[in-house]
Amino acid sequence: MQGNQTNFVSIIDEKISNRKSCLNSLRPLPLLAYCPISRTENKKMKKLSAAFRLLLPSPTRLLQALIILCLFSPPLAGLGGSLLAQEAGQQETILSPAPTSETVATPSTVPPVQLDALYGYLAREMDRLTDGTVVYDEYDSGAAGFYPVNWSGDVKDLTLAPDSWDSPFAGKTCLRITYQPAKKRGWAGVTWVYPNVSGGNWGERHGRVLVGATELTGWIRGKVGGELVRIEAGGVNEEGDAGLPHRDTLTLLKYEPKLLKLTTSWQPFKLVIPPGSNLTGVIGGFSIYFDAGKNRQGATVYLDDVRYNNADPNMLRLVRSYRATMADEDKSLRNAAFLYDNALALLAYLAKGDPDSARRGKILADTLVWLQNHDRYYRDGRWRNAYLAVPIDLLAADPARLPGWWQVPAGDGSGSAVAAWVEDRYQVSTDTGNMAWAVISLLAAHRKYSLPGREHHYLHAALQGAEWIERNCRIEEMAASPDVLTGKGGGYSGGFDGWGNDASGSGPQRLLWRSTEHNIDLFVAFMQLADLTNDPVWLERARHARSFVLKMYDPEQGHFLAGAIDLEGTVNREVVPLDVQTWSLLAMGHDPEFRRVIGWQDDAALPAPIRWLEDNVREVQPHPACAGSRGYRFSREGSGIWAEGTAQVAAVYNFLGSREPAEQILSSLAGPVFAAEIQPGSGRGTGIQASCPDKAETGFMKEIGEWSGQWTYPRRLHIGATAWYLLARQGVNPFWMQLFPKSP
Numbered sequence: 001m002q003g004n005q006t007n008f009v010s011i012i013d014e015k016i017s018n019r020k021s022c023l024n025s026l027r028p029l030p031l032l033a034y035c036p037i038s039r040t041e042n043k044k045m046k047k048l049s050a051a052f053r054l055l056l057p058s059p060t061r062l063l064q065a066l067i068i069l070c071l072f073s074p075p076l077a078g079l080g081g082s083l084l085a086q087e088a089g090q091q092e093t094i095l096s097p098a099p100t101s102e103t104v105a106t107p108s109t110v111p112p113v114q115l116d117a118l119y120g121y122l123a124r125e126m127d128r129l130t131d132g133t134v135v136y137d138e139y140d141s142g143a144a145g146f147y148p149v150n151w152s153g154d155v156k157d158l159t160l161a162p163d164s165w166d167s168p169f170a171g172k173t174c175l176r177i178t179y180q181p182a183k184k185r186g187w188a189g190v191t192w193v194y195p196n197v198s199g200g201n202w203g204e205r206h207g208r209v210l211v212g213a214t215e216l217t218g219w220i221r222g223k224v225g226g227e228l229v230r231i232e233a234g235g236v237n238e239e240g241d242a243g244l245p246h247r248d249t250l251t252l253l254k255y256e257p258k259l260l261k262l263t264t265s266w267q268p269f270k271l272v273i274p275p276g277s278n279l280t281g282v283i284g285g286f287s288i289y290f291d292a293g294k295n296r297q298g299a300t301v302y303l304d305d306v307r308y309n310n311a312d313p314n315m316l317r318l319v320r321s322y323r324a325t326m327a328d329e330d331k332s333l334r335n336a337a338f339l340y341d342n343a344l345a346l347l348a349y350l351a352k353g354d355p356d357s358a359r360r361g362k363i364l365a366d367t368l369v370w371l372q373n374h375d376r377y378y379r380d381g382r383w384r385n386a387y388l389a390v391p392i393d394l395l396a397a398d399p400a401r402l403p404g405w406w407q408v409p410a411g412d413g414s415g416s417a418v419a420a421w422v423e424d425r426y427q428v429s430t431d432t433g434n435m436a437w438a439v440i441s442l443l444a445a446h447r448k449y450s451l452p453g454r455e456h457h458y459l460h461a462a463l464q465g466a467e468w469i470e471r472n473c474r475i476e477e478m479a480a481s482p483d484v485l486t487g488k489g490g491g492y493s494g495g496f497d498g499w500g501n502d503a504s505g506s507g508p509q510r511l512l513w514r515s516t517e518h519n520i521d522l523f524v525a526f527m528q529l530a531d532l533t534n535d536p537v538w539l540e541r542a543r544h545a546r547s548f549v550l551k552m553y554d555p556e557q558g559h560f561l562a563g564a565i566d567l568e569g570t571v572n573r574e575v576v577p578l579d580v581q582t583w584s585l586l587a588m589g590h591d592p593e594f595r596r597v598i599g600w601q602d603d604a605a606l607p608a609p610i611r612w613l614e615d616n617v618r619e620v621q622p623h624p625a626c627a628g629s630r631g632y633r634f635s636r637e638g639s640g641i642w643a644e645g646t647a648q649v650a651a652v653y654n655f656l657g658s659r660e661p662a663e664q665i666l667s668s669l670a671g672p673v674f675a676a677e678i679q680p681g682s683g684r685g686t687g688i689q690a691s692c693p694d695k696a697e698t699g700f701m702k703e704i705g706e707w708s709g710q711w712t713y714p715r716r717l718h719i720g721a722t723a724w725y726l727l728a729r730q731g732v733n734p735f736w737m738q739l740f741p742k743s744p
Helices: 002-017 039-055 061-073 075-089 115-126 341-354 355-373 432-449 455-471 517-533 537-551 580-587 592-597 608-616 643-653 659-669 719-729
Strands: 134-136 148-151 157-164 176-180 187-193 214-221 228-233 266-270 284-291 300-306 336-338 385-389 405-407 421-423 493-499 510-511 639-642 675-677 686-688 691-704 707-713
Touching: 115 686, 115 719, 134 214, 134 608, 148 284, 157 187, 157 300, 157 432, 176 355, 176 493, 214 228, 228 266, 228 300, 284 300, 336 341, 341 355, 341 432, 341 719, 355 432, 355 455, 355 643, 405 639, 432 517, 455 517, 455 537, 493 719, 517 537, 517 580, 537 592, 580 643, 608 643, 639 643, 643 659, 643 719, 659 719, 686 719
Parallel strands: none
Antiparallel strands: 134 300, 148 187, 157 176, 176 300, 187 284, 214 266, 214 300, 228 284, 336 385, 405 421, 493 510, 639 691, 675 686, 691 707
């Protein structure tokens, strides 16, 4: 026995001595703060530690043995290695190993929806607009690189309808152009130009860079057949008007034959760009002209899928959050890439860890940095709640584009009544919680991609975002200066709401409510910044956020409240959401102060917030459309199953070591009620739908302008729900990934 003890201890000593001493790093915090373990592993640890006490009478030897348990126990191996890497000053990784059939094997209770199919959905959404610069592809896609604002000839004889449902070539809409000649000049035309400015660009501004393009292609048809049109590209201000500073760098290209005769069937057209063409400032992306003499009865033609072939799979971009429909109620979702959803997608790619996922994760991280530095108004570190889900042309002078939709004046598509671009108030605003998730994801990217001695772009962007929150959203309970915002309960406020500074001088309004969820997110973001920067100021800020969260715990009911609705500290007791229960456990379940407040001292016991969820938020009588599904509502007051929150509950059960309920929940989400292919039978990727049934109610009311109503989740494929499912299925806690969660 003594000999076995000596050999075992020598292995322990060798492991620790190779990376300095691990003992000093454990002194500030209890072991559980560094090694959060499941209830199952906890029972094993207790049995093993009891056995080691017989073998190892020295307390120091016992502690070393417990460290080795953390190092070599499979669920904790990454955590132990991370701690020793920190102690040795090495760069640590937060990534799981690259998945293999063993590491991501589907539990027997989970239907065989392959992880690659789910990641395929994310990839398909991410790549949908990277095959070239778009002239027209889909109404409200927001992807256009050129705009129909240069009208010429008898402009009142032309009408454009960019949202025609009349048998599109691809997608759900096509562009209809109607020409009714009044026989004045006898011709009319419209040119799609860059940039999009009122009155058009006739040479006043520089054009778009199309380097790499060799052709312009598209599809066209007529309504009755026999229509004759001219198609051209480039050539704007080619002769050089003395009063206009810019010429189109692309020499005028004309389709041959000069007049294209249309049929009622879709037919392709192509303009080949001659080798050696100057594509550094293309103003006129596409032109179409009608001649009254050739179309005496007028003409109606349709265009679709018009684009240049300058494809670039590595273009910066965010991923569209929802696969929305053409219904009017979906107009604000069709091209919106929500900040929070994309932070989750970045973390999901990091969790997978293969080369292509690493490439995609880096694109998302680089995009977050670019967006922060290219806002159309601000350079102060903030992000918006959502951005336009289109590739970013780094060679163009465009600022970060925000989502929206074209509002076409009824009955008039002529140049005298140009369609207006309309934006959603919430999407252009800034919420603190969304900012915090961007910070968390960028810190994960920093650990993955940053190299010693190189500039740390991701860490710098995360610091800028976190500092903006501290400057603009911190609330003190008491303050000596009148310039400091004070409010009962402290914490951090919700952010800013409304459009940016414009000509009227108005700007976004400070939100004075405080969200428990937002402060949970900030606790993790600030703790990770403290770890990476070694600056104790972030520990104080983490404590400040945690203090508010713990004040929102209701010990009588055993759950966390949504937050405070004003600076007087009035608590919102009307709606109790799911996410503050799940996120508090995932973010703070290791923290001794958190565990003390919620009365969770026994790892074998289910924490009170999760017991409360099971009793009050689990959907025990789902809608008939959701029959057979195990799921959870958005809140106690909500209705319908919220897929994202349901996956969060599975992640919590994984965190607690309760595999059986986690697998049951994941099995339900992988079933036909929620898992759906992008196109049934296509094999092009499977995503998770946001809700069941359609319009699952959250319990919260929203006010947008003069409208007010229930905030709902649509039954649409959703990258946020898909990312949470992927993380939960791989046993990854997105707040910490494989870091050791610490306490301030």
